[in-house]
Amino acid sequence: MDVEASIKQWLYNHEQEGIELLQKLVQEPSKRGREAKAQAIIMEKCKQLGMDIDCWELEGDSLRQHPQFHCDRSDFSGNPNLAAVLKGSGGGKSILLNGHIDVVPEGNLHDWVEHPFSGIVKDGKMYGRGTTDMKGGTVSLLMAMDAIISLGIQLKGDVIFESVIEEESGGAGTLAAVLRGYRADGAIIPEPTNLKFFPLQQGSMWFRITVKGKSAHGGTRYAGVNAIEQAMVVIDAIRELETKRNEALDHPLYETIPIPIPINLGKISGGDWPSSVPDTVILEGRFGVAPNESIEAAQLSLTECLSELNTVHEWFQIKPVEWEWFGARWLPGQLEENHPLMQVLTDKFISVFNKEPVIEASPWGTDGGYLSVVGKIPVMVFGPGITEMAHDANEHIELRKITEAAHVIALTILEWCGMDDA
Amino acid sequence: MDVEASIKQWLYNHEQEGIELLQKLVQEPSKRGREAKAQAIIMEKCKQLGMDIDCWELEGDSLRQHPQFHCDRSDFSGNPNLAAVLKGSGGGKSILLNGHIDVVPEGNLHDWVEHPFSGIVKDGKMYGRGTTDMKGGTVSLLMAMDAIISLGIQLKGDVIFESVIEEESGGAGTLAAVLRGYRADGAIIPEPTNLKFFPLQQGSMWFRITVKGKSAHGGTRYAGVNAIEQAMVVIDAIRELETKRNEALDHPLYETIPIPIPINLGKISGGDWPSSVPDTVILEGRFGVAPNESIEAAQLSLTECLSELNTVHEWFQIKPVEWEWFGARWLPGQLEENHPLMQVLTDKFISVFNKEPVIEASPWGTDGGYLSVVGKIPVMVFGPGITEMAHDANEHIELRKITEAAHVIALTILEWCGMDDA
Numbered sequence: 026m027d028v029e030a031s032i033k034q035w036l037y038n039h040e041q042e043g044i045e046l047l048q049k050l051v052q053e054p055s056k057r058g059r060e061a062k063a064q065a066i067i068m069e070k071c072k073q074l075g076m077d078i079d080c081w082e083l084e085g086d087s088l089r090q091h092p093q094f095h096c097d098r099s100d101f102s103g104n105p106n107l108a109a110v111l112k113g114s115g116g117g118k119s120i121l122l123n124g125h126i127d128v129v130p131e132g133n134l135h136d137w138v139e140h141p142f143s144g145i146v147k148d149g150k151m152y153g154r155g156t157t158d159m160k161g162g163t164v165s166l167l168m169a170m171d172a173i174i175s176l177g178i179q180l181k182g183d184v185i186f187e188s189v190i191e192e193e194s195g196g197a198g199t200l201a202a203v204l205r206g207y208r209a210d211g212a213i214i215p216e217p218t219n220l221k222f223f224p225l226q227q228g229s230m231w232f233r234i235t236v237k238g239k240s241a242h243g244g245t246r247y248a249g250v251n252a253i254e255q256a257m258v259v260i261d262a263i264r265e266l267e268t269k270r271n272e273a274l275d276h277p278l279y280e281t282i283p284i285p286i287p288i289n290l291g292k293i294s295g296g297d298w299p300s301s302v303p304d305t306v307i308l309e310g311r312f313g314v315a316p317n318e319s320i321e322a323a324q325l326s327l328t329e330c331l332s333e334l335n336t337v338h339e340w341f342q343i344k345p346v347e348w349e350w351f352g353a354r355w356l357p358g359q360l361e362e363n364h365p366l367m368q369v370l371t372d373k374f375i376s377v378f379n380k381e382p383v384i385e386a387s388p389w390g391t392d393g394g395y396l397s398v399v400g401k402i403p404v405m406v407f408g409p410g411i412t413e414m415a416h417d418a419n420e421h422i423e424l425r426k427i428t429e430a431a432h433v434i435a436l437t438i439l440e441w442c443g444m445d446d447a
Numbered sequence: 448m449d450v451e452a453s454i455k456q457w458l459y460n461h462e463q464e465g466i467e468l469l470q471k472l473v474q475e476p477s478k479r480g481r482e483a484k485a486q487a488i489i490m491e492k493c494k495q496l497g498m499d500i501d502c503w504e505l506e507g508d509s510l511r512q513h514p515q516f517h518c519d520r521s522d523f524s525g526n527p528n529l530a531a532v533l534k535g536s537g538g539g540k541s542i543l544l545n546g547h548i549d550v551v552p553e554g555n556l557h558d559w560v561e562h563p564f565s566g567i568v569k570d571g572k573m574y575g576r577g578t579t580d581m582k583g584g585t586v587s588l589l590m591a592m593d594a595i596i597s598l599g600i601q602l603k604g605d606v607i608f609e610s611v612i613e614e615e616s617g618g619a620g621t622l623a624a625v626l627r628g629y630r631a632d633g634a635i636i637p638e639p640t641n642l643k644f645f646p647l648q649q650g651s652m653w654f655r656i657t658v659k660g661k662s663a664h665g666g667t668r669y670a671g672v673n674a675i676e677q678a679m680v681v682i683d684a685i686r687e688l689e690t691k692r693n694e695a696l697d698h699p700l701y702e703t704i705p706i707p708i709p710i711n712l713g714k715i716s717g718g719d720w721p722s723s724v725p726d727t728v729i730l731e732g733r734f735g736v737a738p739n740e741s742i743e744a745a746q747l748s749l750t751e752c753l754s755e756l757n758t759v760h761e762w763f764q765i766k767p768v769e770w771e772w773f774g775a776r777w778l779p780g781q782l783e784e785n786h787p788l789m790q791v792l793t794d795k796f797i798s799v800f801n802k803e804p805v806i807e808a809s810p811w812g813t814d815g816g817y818l819s820v821v822g823k824i825p826v827m828v829f830g831p832g833i834t835e836m837a838h839d840a841n842e843h844i845e846l847r848k849i850t851e852a853a854h855v856i857a858l859t860i861l862e863w864c865g866m867d868d869a
Contacts, residue, residue: 130719132662133726158664193722227666231721240554242580242838243711243733244649244811249839253712257679289665290675291721293728296714297552299653300615300733300775300811301838303713304555311665311722353722389666389722416664416723417671 028178028444029376032435035172040428043168044146046070047427050160051144051153055126060104060190063126063160067188070167071109074174076186079108083190083201091204093399095230095354096197106198107188108207111170117181117443121209121402122170122434123199123392124163125192128155129416136418152421157410161422162215162430163188165409169435182442185209192392195231195353199392203400211366211441212402213434216391217410220426220433222374223387224367224405225278227286228314228357228394230350232327233307234259236295237344240304249302250340252295256306258338259331259346263288263310266330274315278386285386286313316357316386324350355390358397358404366403366441373436377429388412407433450600450866451798454857457594462850465590466568468492469849472582473566473575477548482526482612485548485582489610492589493531496596498608501530505612505623513626515821517652517776518619528620529610530629533592539603539865543631543824544592544856545621545814546585547614550577551838558840574843579832583844584637584852585610587831591857604864607631614814617653617775621814625822633788633863634824637852638813639832639844644796645809646789646827647700649708650736650779650816652772654749655729656681658717659766662726671724672762674717678728680760681753681768685710685732688752696737700808707808708735738779738808746772777812780819780826788825788863795858799851810834829855 026034046066055063064080071078083101088094107126113119131141131154139145141154151161166186173180185207189198216223236256241249267288279285289311296303314323327348335345360367374382393404409426448456468488477485486502493500505523510516529548535541553563553576561567563576573583588608595602607629611620638645658678663671689710701707711733718725736745749770757767782789796804815826831848 129723132719132723136662136726193720229666229722240558240839241835242811243713244651244709244735244809245835245837246709246711247705248835251712253682253715256715257682260675260679283669287666287668289668289722289724290673290718291665291723291725292718293675293678293725294716296712296731297554298615298838299713299731300651300711301551301554301713302711303715304558304840306715309718309721313666387666389664413663413667413670415667416720417662418726 028439029436031176032172033432035176036168036428036431036435043164043427044424046167047151047160047164048144051151051155052142054142055128055155056130057127057194058104060126064105064107064188067126068107071186074171076109076111080105083197087204088201091200093356094197094200095195095352096191097352098191098194098197104190106190106201108202109186111174111180111184113180113182113442114445115181118211118441119183119185119209120438120441121185121187121207121212122166123187123189123212123214123396124159124166125198125392126188127190127193128158129193132418138419149424150421151424152419154420156422157217157420158415159216159408159410161410161427162217162408165215165427165430165434168431169438172435173438179445180442181445184438184442189392196355196392196395199395200399203395208400208402212396212404214391214393214404214406215408215430216406217412217415218406218408219412220409220430221383221385222370222405222407223385224360225316225386226358226391226393226406227316227387227389228320228355229311229390230314230320230354231309231352232312233309233349233351235347236306238302238304241302243300243302246302252303252306255340256308259308259334260290262330262334266326270326276386278384282386282388286315288312314357316359318357356394356398358394360403360405364403366405369440370405370407370437373433373440376436377432450861451858453598454594455854457598458590458850458853458857465586465849466846468589469573469578469582469586470566473573473577474564476564477550477577478552479549479616480526482548486527486529486610489548490529493608496593498531498533502527505619509626510623513622516619516622517617517774518613519774520613520616526612528612528623530624531608533596533606535602535604535864536867537603540633540863541605541607541631542860542863543607543609543629543634544588545609545611545634545636545818546581546588547620547814548610549612549615550580551615554840560841571846572843573846574841576842578844579639579842580837581638581830581832583832583849584639584830587637587849587852587856590850590853591860594857595860601867602864603867606860606864611814618777618814618817621817622821625817630822631824634818634826635856636813636815636826636828637830638828639834639837640828640830641834642831642848642852643805643807644792644827644829645807646782647738647808648780648813648815648828649738649809649811650742650777651733651812652736652742652776653731653774654734655731655771655773657769658728660724660726663724665722665724668724674725674728677762678717678730681730681756682712684752684756688748692748698808700806704808704810708737710734736779738781740779778816778820780816782825782827786825788827791862792827792829792859795855795862798858799854
């Protein structure tokens with residue numbers, strides 16, 4: 026039996042182990058600031074594989090003073106980043122496999138059929154926050170490496186596996202790994218792409234808009250200006266801006282996506298008393314950046330939109346809308362169509378599925394921005410999770426796809442890094 | 448010098464004492480749950496006046512099980528109600544003087560020129576949360592009683608002074624006082640009326656509306672339903688309902704009021720992550736009830752409005768809007784035009800100001816609802832504060848008006864309770 030067939034057989038024979046590993050990972054709610062226990066499970070697995078492990082806490086001036094550091098987390102202690110290296114014999118290309126361990130909050134418990142951290146399996150699917158985004162993808166990486174190591178295959182190039190924190194809050198974990206020196210000739214990030222290829226990575230960043238009103242007693246509400254109603258004017262303007270920005274895009278990969286670079290309104294809060302007219306509403310959200318757009322140009326478009334409100338609407342002349350960019354920022358990125366990494370992945374995809382991969386633009390930012398912009402590493406985003414389930418209630422993953430992704434990735438590693446037959 | 452002239456002279460001679468008392472009261476931020484220290488100042492004043500003092504904590508089944516008890520406060524301990532009685536010699540009508548000690552939160556600090564609890568005096572005005580709503584009115588009551596007591600006037604009827612908690616949250620303090628037995632032949636509540644007479648008391652109650660969306664990753668926001676945008680649909684419907692309800696009113700006292708029974712949106716909150724589509728938005732507010740409208744009829748109008756949304760809008764058929772009435776409720780009330788209390792107050796107003804009082808409908812609910820509906824006490828709302836400044840930043844009061852209100856109230860007490868010349 027040839028090596029590729031052995032890889033396939035090994036992966037399908039060990040599918041259940043991958044499922045059990047994923048379940049353990051999902052049952053550790055690794056929300057921001059609580060990533061340590063899930064990282065310990067990953068470290069244990071890497072130890073079993075005999076890899077060189079580097080486990081470190083994100084601190085130090087070189088990270089915080091980096092011009093691309095955009096993070097509102099004050100304390101990283103106790104929740105480390107992890108890198109594990111499988112050293113090649115030399116003469117091959119290196120590959121970086123990057124997964125994030127942090128998950129977003131579970132949202133409204135009532136919207137979940139099962140407990141959000143149950144990891145329950147039903148009809149070939151596992152349910153729970155993080156199954157799709159992206160512990161399932163991380164398990165694909167670990168399975169691929171396990172197959173190669175277990176079959177005793179010696180690679181020429183290095184394989185660097187990373188399990189990072191902070192992706193959901195802007196990627197400080199991956200930035201820290203780049204600054205620590207982890208770079209390679211190519212990278213794969215198995216974010217939930219429905220097994221599609223996402224060579225275009227949308228950038229994104231967080232904004233906070235403060236809308237002012239004028240307080241008054243609710244009984245004489247006409248004497249005040251309700252900040253909630255003013256916020257509705259701002260939201261309408263943002264929706265128009267989103268339409269305008271998306272109409273201006275003309276890349277063919279965007280044609281099938283309803284809103285290629287969305288502006289998401291994620292949080293609203295205002296007022297402190299039912300009987301008072303609220304004087305402030307705060308909106309927080311996520312601003313999509315086109316792969317070929319600069320962060321500055323994207324920011325300018327919001328500035329223009331909100332500044333115009335200030336000049337057109339009478340109340341906003343008295344109390345101008347205020348805005349800031351805070352916390353997370355994912356840099357946009359792009360892998361060229363004819364890049365060797367794209368070609369190898371495509372070949373291996375075809376050999377696994379017997380059909381061409383679907384290529385789309387990513388609807389979200391990923392840590393790929395830091396890898397490509399700061400690390401100068403070509404990046405492909407390709408993973409087993411369900412794009413639409415990320416951040417949703419009842420998040421789940423089709424378990425078989427984890428094995429299929431592992432299969433494509435393992436074959437890609439063999440080809441990319443090269444096998445040392447000696 | 449006759450008694451009325453002595454009262455006037457005494458009040459203007461002692462104006463500064465009233466100002467100092469108000470300043471001390473304003474400097475105690477008696478927000479909900481922190482009323483004790485301000486109550487202690489009132490108690491000290493009542494002791495100086497030699498009144499019979501009753502200071503008690505709101506507890507016990509008779510209060511909590513009363514059908515009109517609408518309150519979300521779990522713990523009343525440590526923050527008492529206060530009643531002080533000036534016993535008459537008999538044969539006169541009794542009067543109840545009711546003020547609330549609680550104040551609403553200060554809102555956004557940046558909107559205040561001075562610290563909200565400074566009690567600073569500038570140009571004949573005192574600034575601070577509670578100056579207008581309604582510690583200034585309470586000082587008018589205390590000044591009126593002080594004048595009568597200091598001048599050695601013996602009344603026939605009893606004067607019952609109350610300083611209650613919880614008015615801003617629906618009036619559990621006044622309900623408790625009624626249930627404790629404090630009733631009278633008439634009552635005055637010196638809420639901020641700009642020295643106008645408010646014989647019609649708007650009722651009001653608090654509502655909480657839960658608007659559901661469907662969560663999704665912000666990058667694929669089109670796969671979700673943003674609860675913030677759904678909330679905007681609900682807010683539009685509420686605005687239409689408000690217009691409809693106010694157009695249906697035809698009492699002449701409402702003609703000059705822009706929105707006689709407003710529906711105020713006081714709080715909004717939703718979402719927990721900038722990059723996620725929020726699945727829930729909660730709106731809280733205050734629903735105005737016309738003086739001649741039943742609570743049930745007012746509630747039905749909101750029920751109809753929101754139920755209609757559920758049938759007309761597709762998404763609301765999947766996730767219906769939910770609503771509840773919670774916490775505060777102020778019963779509506781009405782003092783007849785030719786009631787003796789109205790007549791005495793009008794006579795005394797004319798003798799102080801040499802002009803007819805302006806009579807308007809109250810833009811808010813007051814504790815008068817509990818006094819009239821549960822206690823069967825005829826109530827007039829008349830006080831020195833500035834209606835438009837209640838609950839606003841930079842709340843203030845014109846100090847001279849405190850004395851003027853005290854003057855009208857003192858003369859009314861003399862006439863209503865009767866003087867015992869023996």
